[in-house]
Amino acid sequence: MELRHCGPDAALVELSSLDEVAAVRAGLAEAAEHGELPGLLELVPAARTVLVTVRPGSNGLHALREVLSRLDPTRAPERTPREVVLPVSYDGPDLDLVAETAGLARDEVVALHTAASYSVAFCGFAPGFAYLVGLPEPLRQPRLANPRTTVPAGSVGVAGEFTAAYPRSSPGGWRLIGRTDATLFDPRRDPPALLSPGDRVRFEVA
Structure with a gap:
């Protein structure tokens, strides 16, 4: 440290x-x-x-x-994290690619992604964009070789050891497996971001 x-x-x-x-x-x-x-x-x-x-x-x-x-950096204090559930429609344009890369069927990808418990490691890239850790090993895949110029708001993707949902339309290279209608960032809300570091997150089929 x-x-x-x-x-x-x-x-x-x-x-x-x-x-x-x-x-x-x-x-x-x-x-x-x-x-x-x-x-x-x-x-x-x-x-x-x-x-x-x-x-x-x-x-x-x-x-x-x-x-x-x-502080001991290898041991976090005992705290009860807030839990947020995000409903997802698993119809992303890269769902087949993720399934093929993982050697799984589409429904197996969905089952893996929804069965895991995630935590918000940090936020960045865009307001309300939370990097979630806890992604199952088969779903840990590289970013796209050619990033998209536009990723729709609410898109749920995977990249490396992270999964995340895009709070707004932006360029991006994550592999998109679904979409959520949750409002991830609203400047009129207090706090504006739905997810904060330390929160627990679960995805469920919408």
């Missing part, structure tokens, strides 16, 4: 794995709830880092060092 300053009021915690990111993010969130991170403004997890921003003049970065010295 390495700590790098990002200006006077932010620091980047560098870690070795998604599991360590999840443990450190959860540990810092718990410390903030107990008043041990004064002035904390935001925790932003990514694939191998957690960005911590604090209020100017709060002395939060000094407290961050003390909290990190006590």
Whole structure:
């Protein structure tokens, strides 16, 4: 675990794995709830880092060092995560490709994808886009060789070790296996994003 300053009021915690990111993010969130991170403004997890921003003049970065010295990055605090269920119509344009690559039938791909329990590792790429871990091994497949210029909002796809749903229409190279009508991002909602780091997610056939 390495700590790098990002200006006077932010620091980047560098870690070795998604599991360590999840443990450190959860540990810092718990410390903030107990008043041990004064002035904390935001925790932003990514694939191998957690960005911590604090209020100017709060002395939060000094407290961050003390909290990190006590954290075990291999063990997350005991917390009850929020669970979100996303209904999916499994009719994506790459469903046959995913099935062929995995050596499975279409309905077996659907059964695998819906049977797994996922967690939000981090958010990025677009507002409300959550990278979910927990994808069964046969469905862990590379991105498309030629990304699409437009992926419809609500598209559910797989890429590498992740699965995700596109909150808005955008370019993308994930293999699309279905679509959801869930509103993944709404700036008028509080919070705007439906999914947050640490949430548990399940997919079910719509």
